Amino acid sequence: xxxxxxxxxxxxxxxxxxxxxxxxxxxxxxxxxxxxxxxxxxxxxxxxxxxxxxxxxxxxxxxxxxxxxxxxxxxxxxxxxxxxxxxxxxxxxxxxxxxxxxxxxxxxxxxxxxxxxxxxxxxxxxxxxxxxxxxxxxxxxxxxxxxxxxxxxxxxxxxxxxxxxxxxxxxxxxxxxxxxxxxxxxxxxxxxxxxxxxxxxxxxxxxxxxxxxxxxxxxxxxxxxxxxxxxxxxxxxxxxxxxxxxxxxxxxxxxxxxxxxxxxxxxxxxxxxxxxxxxxxxxxxxxxxxxxxxxxxxxxxxxxxxxxxxxxxxxxxxxxxxxxxxxxxxxxxxxxxxxxxxxxxxxxxxxxxxxxxxxxxxxxxxxxxxxxxxxxxxxxxxxxxxxxxxxxxxxxxxxxxxxxxxxxxxxxxxxxxxxxxxxxxxxxxxxxxxxxxxxxxxxxxxxxxxxxxxxxxxxxxxxxxxxxxxxxxxxxxxxxxxxxxxxxxxxxxxxxxxxxxxxxxxxxxxxxxxxxxxxxxxxxxxxxxxxxxxxxxxxxxxxx
Amino acid sequence: xxxxxxxxxxxxxxxxxxxxxxxxxxxxxxxxxxxxxxxxxxxxxxxxxxxxxxxxxxxxxxxxxxxxxxxxxxxxxxxxxxxxxxxxxxxxxxxxxxxxxxxxxxxxxxxxxxxxxxxxxxxxxxxxxxxxxxxxxxxxxxxxxxxxxxxxxxxxxxxxxxxxxxxxxxxxxxxxxxxxxxxxxxxxxxxxxxxxxxxxxxxxxxxxxxxxxxxxxxxxxxxxxxxxxxxxxxxxxxxxxxxxxxxxxxxxxxxxxxxxx
Numbered sequence: 103x104x105x106x107x108x109x110x111x112x113x114x115x116x117x118x119x120x121x122x123x124x125x126x127x128x129x130x131x132x133x134x135x136x137x138x139x140x141x142x143x144x145x146x147x148x149x150x151x152x153x154x155x156x157x158x159x160x161x162x163x164x165x166x167x168x169x170x171x172x173x174x175x176x177x178x179x180x181x182x183x184x185x186x187x188x189x190x191x192x193x194x195x196x197x198x199x200x201x202x203x204x205x206x207x208x209x210x211x212x213x214x215x216x217x218x219x220x221x222x223x224x225x226x227x228x229x230x231x232x233x234x235x236x237x238x239x240x241x242x243x244x245x246x247x248x249x250x251x252x253x254x255x256x257x258x259x260x261x262x263x264x265x266x267x268x269x270x271x272x273x274x275x276x277x278x279x280x281x282x283x284x285x286x287x288x289x290x291x292x293x294x295x296x297x298x299x300x301x302x303x304x305x306x307x308x309x310x311x312x313x314x315x316x317x318x319x320x321x322x323x324x325x326x327x328x329x330x331x332x333x334x335x336x337x338x339x340x341x342x343x344x345x346x347x348x349x350x351x352x353x354x355x356x357x358x359x360x361x362x363x364x365x366x367x368x369x370x371x372x373x374x375x376x377x378x379x380x381x382x383x384x385x386x387x388x389x390x391x392x393x394x395x396x397x398x399x400x401x402x403x404x405x406x407x408x409x410x411x412x413x414x415x416x417x418x419x420x421x422x423x424x425x426x427x428x429x430x431x432x433x434x435x436x437x438x439x440x441x442x443x444x445x446x447x448x449x450x451x452x453x454x455x456x457x458x459x460x461x462x463x464x465x466x467x468x469x470x471x472x473x474x475x476x477x478x479x480x481x482x483x484x485x486x487x488x489x490x491x492x493x494x495x496x497x498x499x500x501x502x503x504x505x506x507x508x509x510x511x512x513x514x515x516x517x518x519x520x521x522x523x524x525x526x527x528x529x530x531x532x533x534x535x536x537x538x539x540x541x542x543x544x545x546x547x548x549x550x551x552x553x554x555x556x557x558x559x560x561x562x563x564x565x566x567x568x569x570x571x572x573x574x575x576x577x578x579x580x581x582x583x584x585x586x587x588x589x590x591x592x593x594x595x596x597x598x599x600x601x602x603x604x605x606x607x608x609x610x611x612x613x614x615x616x617x618x619x620x621x622x623x624x625x626x627x628x629x630x631x632x633x634x635x636x637x638x639x640x641x642x643x644x645x646x
Numbered sequence: 647x648x649x650x651x652x653x654x655x656x657x658x659x660x661x662x663x664x665x666x667x668x669x670x671x672x673x674x675x676x677x678x679x680x681x682x683x684x685x686x687x688x689x690x691x692x693x694x695x696x697x698x699x700x701x702x703x704x705x706x707x708x709x710x711x712x713x714x715x716x717x718x719x720x721x722x723x724x725x726x727x728x729x730x731x732x733x734x735x736x737x738x739x740x741x742x743x744x745x746x747x748x749x750x751x752x753x754x755x756x757x758x759x760x761x762x763x764x765x766x767x768x769x770x771x772x773x774x775x776x777x778x779x780x781x782x783x784x785x786x787x788x789x790x791x792x793x794x795x796x797x798x799x800x801x802x803x804x805x806x807x808x809x810x811x812x813x814x815x816x817x818x819x820x821x822x823x824x825x826x827x828x829x830x831x832x833x834x835x836x837x838x839x840x841x842x843x844x845x846x847x848x849x850x851x852x853x854x855x856x857x858x859x860x861x862x863x864x865x866x867x868x869x870x871x872x873x874x875x876x877x878x879x880x881x882x883x884x885x886x887x888x889x890x891x892x893x894x895x896x897x898x899x900x901x902x903x904x905x906x907x
Contacts, residue, residue, distance in 0.1 A: 327771045328733075330764075363770045364763040459770055459777070466795040499797045501847075505831035506796030517835045519843055582888075586895045593902045 136177040137184070139169055140230065144185045147222050151265045157604075159268040160346075162226070166233075166272065173234045175200045178227070185223055192224040196231055199246055221261055225269045228254045232276045236283060248284045251277035259302060271310035274299065278318040293322055300339070313345035313353070320356040327456075329363045336360065351380035355394055362397060362460060367405045374398040384418040392422045393455070399426045400460045403433055406467060425451050433464060436472030438493045441465070469494075469503060470512045477513040481526045485517075488524065497522070651680045656700045663707045670711050677704045698739055702731040706744045713751065713812045725752050747810050750782035754816040757790055758823060765790060781809045789820070796831070798824055802849050825849070829863050838873045 134142070143162040150158030179200050186193040228250065235247035255277050258270040281292050300315040302308075316339055323332035341353050358373030377394045384391045395413065402409045413419060414427045425448035432441035445452070445461060452458040472492045476483055489500040504524050507513050514527040655677045662670045681701055705728050712720035725748065732745055749772065756765040769777070769787065776783050785808065792800045801824055805817050825848055832839060832847065839847075841856070850856040860867065865874045 329767045329770050333767070363767055365766060366763070453774055458774060459766075463766075463794075465791060469795050494797075496799070498799045502798045502828065502831070503796040505828070505835040509831045509834040515835075516837060519836060519839055582892060582895070589895075589899060593899075596906065597902075 136169060136172045136174065137180040139165065140177070140181040140227075141184055143169075144181075144223050144226060147226055147269070148220060151220055151222050154265065156265070156268055159222070159265065163268055163272060166229075169230070170233045170237070173230060173237070175234065178231055178234055181230070182227055185227065186219050190219055192219045192227075196224075196227060199231055199235065199243075199250065221257075221263065222266055222269060225254060225258065225266060225273060229269060229272055229276060232273070232280065236276070236280055244280065244284050248277075248280040251280045255299070259299065262306065264306075264308075267308045267310045270308070271314045274311055274318070275314050278314075278321075289322055289325055293319065296322065304339070309342035309344050310346070313342050313349040316341055317349055317352045317356065320353070324356060324359060329360055332356070333360050333364070347380050348382065351377045351382075351390070354380060355390070355397075358394075358397060358401070359456075362401050362404075367401050370401045371398070371405060374401060384416065388418045391418055395419055395423065396426060396455050396457055397460075399423070399430065400457050400464075403430065403464055403467065404460065406470075408434055429461060429464070433468050433471060436468055436470075436475050436492075438465070438468050438472065441468045470507055470510075473504065473507050474513055477515050477524070477526055482523050484521075484523045486522065652677075652684050652697065652700050652704075655680050656704055659704060659707055663711060666714065670707075671715070674704075674708050674711060678708075695738060698731065698735060699742075702728065702739065702742060705731070706742065706748060709748055709751075710744075710812060713815055716815060718755065721751070721755065746776070746780050746782040747812070750780075750786055750809070751812055751816070753783070753786035754789070754813060754820070757786060757793070758816050758819050760823070762790075785809055785813070793824070793827075798828055821849070825859065829859075833863075833865075833876045836876070838868075838871075838875050841867065841872045841874060844874055 143165070146158045146162040150156065150162070179197075182193050182196055182200075186196075232247045232251050232254070235243045235250065238244075251273060254273050255270075258266055258273060278292070278296075282289065296315055296319050300312060300319065303311040303315055319335060320332055323329075323335065336357065341350075343350075345353070354373045354377035358370045358377060361367075361370035361373060374394055374397055378391070378398065381387060381390055381394065399409045399413070409430060414423050414430075425444070428444045428448070429441070432444050441464070445458075449458065452461055469492060473488070476488060476491060485497050485500045485504065488494070488504065489497050492500070492503075494500050494503060501517065501519075501522075504513075504515075504517060508515055508517070515524050516527065517524055655673065659670065659673045659677055662673050681704060684697065684701075705724050709721055709724035709728065712718075712724060728748065731739065732742075732749075749768070753765060753768060756762075756768065765786075772783060777787050778784060785804070789801055789804060792798070792804075801820070805821070808814055808817055828848055832844070841853075844860070845853065845856045848856065848859065850859070857867070860874060864877045866877065867874055
């Protein structure tokens with residue numbers, strides 16, 4: 103299953119502990135135990151709930167990946183004891199999942215003194231517990247994780263709290279993951295539930311959850327190769343642009359796959375490029391990085407381009423991309439037989455990567471590359487030789503293939519049917535019956551043909567002619583387009599950064615005070631200066 | 647009981663279809679009405695497996711029949727209704743023997759309508775091994791490949807190898823598309839073309855058809871040299887100035903700048 107490959111770790115966490123310590127008030131030593139880290143995060147979450155600021159919750163979730171790896175049953179048990187009301191309903195619901203003897207000594211001073219649990223805190227601990235259960239390999243604990251995740255998701259929906267959104271999104275993600283691990287055969291049955299949740303999230307303008315759910319659904323559709331349904335789903339939903347980077351990267355990846363199947367290679371190419379840019383560094387999430395690159399290379403080939411060689415030397419990519427490097431080599435050489443054998447030897451690999459059907463579309467590209475090479479190398483070549491060199495089945499086929507290539511503008515040539523050969527443009531012989539020698543015309547270079555062949559529009563308005571020549575020099579409408587896109591991008595960036603600025607409540611008062619003080623100072627200064635000037639004058643007079 | 651009505655009409659329909667009698671069309675209409683009454687046309691909720699397979703059979707017959715009476719939009723409708731049975735009830739119903747022939751037909755239909763991107767989307771949703779092994783699917787897949795690389799003669803020869811009688815209908819209309827493709831290639835690739843060769847290249851059996859076809863495309867026959875010459879196309883279109891676009895761009899720029907300053 104491709105799931106393992108595409109599994110991406112959420113974020114390149116910042117393990118900058120010192121930075122976090124500044125935020126959480128207690129100045130703890132450099133290395134925190136998992137339980138302490140959880141406590142610090144819970145403090146952040148509580149602060150976020152108090153000030154209605156989602157960014158605190160985001161910060162608390164940022165080190166989830168690192169935390170997930172160091173989690174132990176004991177640490178979670180301790181965290182539950184410390185952060186939840188003792189024997190409260192929340193703690194009671196979670197405890198049975200941990201088979202830790204309850205005789206743990208809990209320092210009563212650190213135990214929670216609150217009378218009721220914050221639902222956000224409870225959910226955060228639930229999330230940790232789900233991840234912990236998923237990482238234990240026994241079937242039983244995974245099933246427990248699934249039920250717990252299902253329960254938590256339902257609870258989040260019934261609570262309907264905006265401060266819960268970031269944590270809720272993570273819980274949904276964990277739910278999807280748990281489902282895949284426990285019950286990979288019946289993924290389709292998860293779809294109605296996800297769709298309903300997506301609708302709710304959209305109505306509540308819950309961007310985080312929506313982003314996660316859209317990606318889960320797309321993944322679900324693509325798992326069953328339901329590309330048309332996925333495409334319809336995409337056209338009916340708006341992926342929130344404020345979503346976190348990993349979700350954006352995934353979304354770009356899924357969209358790219360849909361577009362590639364629909365033959366919109368240019369769009370697919372942009373999507374994959376975005377996915378690569380948004381993805382976490384290659385060493386953090388190698389699976390995702392490799393999967394995107396595989397599709398990226400195939401799409402680039404389908405567009406008729408040859409991927410950069412450097413890509414195949416990348417530390418993370420070199421080995422898994424080996425079959426693709428072979429394909430690239432075959433396409434570059436334009437050898438149909440080499441292409442076919444490569445495709446057959448690595449068929450199993452390509453099937454598991456879901457790229458086989460895309461790759462088999464490359465056949466025509468291989469033929470075209472081969473033809474192009476021939477047309478560059480020979481000014482005249484018989485169809486029979488073309489047929490032999492490209493391993494086509496019959497001369498008749500070759501004639502049609504060449505004809506199509508000429509019409510599609512792949513090669514600049516013509517066919518002389520009576521003689522059965524292909525002639526490079528510019529090398530035609532006047533009067534086809536005269537087969538002897540090359541015309542002198544033939545010496546004209548191809549470039550000259552391209553420019554000279556196009557006659558200037560006659561009797562046109564001056565401006566039009568200018569545009570026409572401008573096109574050739576590279577000042578045409580295309581250039582306007584490119585500049586337009588760049589300007590739009592810069593403006594968008596500006597607007598986004600303006601919107602991203604935060605204005606804490608009442609912070610402007612402080613500023614007002616300081617502004618007032620500054621004004622005051624300025625006045626003082628100018629007064630001083632005035633006085634000083636007078637002094638100077640006096641001095642000057644005095645000197646005299 | 648409604649379900650017995652479905653069963654009854656299913657039996658009648660099958661007999662009519664097997665003998666391809668004219669009654670099939672009115673029977674189909676009646677069958678669809680019965681299906682709607684039983685809530686089976688677009689199945690909602692729980693149904694017995696037997697009823698579902700009756701519904702599927704009726705729709706399949708409808709799809710085949712619409713091809714026989716050359717009603718492509720009707721085929722389209724039947725096929726999209728069948729999709730529910732093929733994908734959503736995959737686990738409930740035993741696979742239908744007519745599924746792959748119908749899917750192959752659908753692929754060919756997409757091909758003749760030049761909906762290549764839809765063609766590939768459908769292809770992607772089929773299990774990969776069927777593309778090579780299943781004769782009904784392999785046929786359209788090969789056709790597409792040959793069309794794309796330009797091996798038109800193979801397409802022409804494959805005309806006889808159609809795995810089901812219904813494929814013929816589409817194959818004929820495919821030939822029309824191919825001829826036009828070939829003709830447009832020839833216009834670009836040749837300076838002049840002998841008439842006899844044009845006839846073989848375009849797969850015409852007699853000269854009359856050829857003349858009619860070439861007349862439509864505006865080829866000029868030179869009866870003395872027995873060659874065709876092609877009308878030279880004015881491919882040098884004067885470049886247009888996209889004035890509207892430029893104005894719109896300038897205006898948005900001005901607006902944004904205004905906001906910044």
